[in-house]
Amino acid sequence: MSNQKPRTLEEQLSRLKNRGMEFHDEQLAKDYLSRISYFRLKYFWMDMIDEVSDDFKDDVYFEDIIERYEFDKSLRQILFDAIETLEVGLRTRIISTLSLSTGTGLWYLNNSLFENKGYHKDFVLDLKYEFNRSTDPFARDFIRDNNNWDEESLDGDNPDAWMIIETATFGTLSKMYKNLKAQSPLQSAIANEFGLYSSKDLSSWLEAISVLRNAVAHHSRLWYRIFAKKPVNIKGHRDKWLNQDMTDNQRKRAFGVISCLLYLVNTLNPNNTLKEEILQLFTNHPKVPVYMLGFTGDWKENPIWK
Structure with missing residues (x-):
């Protein structure tokens, strides 16, 4: 001790x-x-x-350490905005795809759409917990106006998906997507909207980005960090991606998950400035060894970073 x-x-x-x-x-x-x-x-x-x-x-010099620290802080601030774009876009596509496909706003209560029934129950209760603690007016109004609202039960009055999923965390969305019926038309449709052919790839990326989001939201460093979740190298995609698979070192460091985030944000908003902001940050700090974040080898030659 x-x-x-x-x-x-x-x-x-x-x-x-x-x-x-x-x-x-x-x-x-x-x-x-x-x-x-x-x-x-x-x-x-x-x-x-x-x-x-x-x-x-x-x-x-101590000043070199401070430059690294401020660089890391600036990178996290850039990524936070990008993660917001992805989080809002993911919510929208999940709500739209599943609501229109099932014809109901209460599809999230239907456990037949999900692989693991136990995880499904936990997911709904997590949704209701997050909805119940939300300070958004629409959540407070629904709870006030529906006497049969019960946070601890799947029964009673429940809000439509476009309402309750607006209060869901990124982690909850990621777990929900992963638990949809494996390679179901619903899972595949959402993956396809993000330019990916495999729902397993998207699920892996969302898990990795959820870990990144938590690190950024809690002001944890990205520098010299090994991530618990490594994004997979994708098997198929609609647009240009990498000339070659990411190395294991790139996937376990920030480079891997940032590259996946960049790809997904590009599909949501092709005019986003995430790449430009990151490259400008690198230019502003030429002494900072970005290989400590997994930006190693010929990473600049990958189409997504050109």
Whole structure:
């Protein structure tokens, strides 16, 4: 069990100096350490440590760490906007495709559309829980006006899909899509709308993007991060994609999931600026080694990044 003695700002600074870190402005370093914890920053310098001595390599400046930190923050802000575009678009396509195909706004209650009945029940209860805690006027009005509303039951009065799914989280949408009947016309129709021929591919991508979304929403770093969910290399697609499959390193780092996000956002809005914003961020920070995010090899030659 760890029980290290806490360090003051001066002690943190001294520890970094003793390990060989250099500073252009020590007061600036103190300012940053006063609002960003030492523990949070340490993962931005992991590749700058000598494996033998466990000290910093030559010419490592604290300001270089801060540039990486600010770069990561800016990247997360860019991705947050893109994820919003995908989340709203995914909701719309799920609602439209399933409501029109089934002829009812209550299709989400029909467990025959889903693979796992137990997961389906949990999905509906999650939907109702999220709807019940929503502060949107349409949710509050429905709950007020329907005496048979029951958050903890599949029975009673239930809102139509275009109402209740508006309050669903991205994670709930991803799980719902995955649990639709495998390779059913409904699953395939939604995948096709995103330019993919395989619903398994779309399901994998949505799971990976859900993990990315949670990281971004909770202000977690993307730098040097290995993602628990790796997006699959797609087997078929309507538009240009990659010249070659992504490597395992690219798929487990941010590059893989960001590439999938870019592809899906392109299908929703071909005039989006996600790629341009990311490439401009890279240009603005030429010293930042983007390979730490999985942007390795000939990634620039992939059609989606040209």
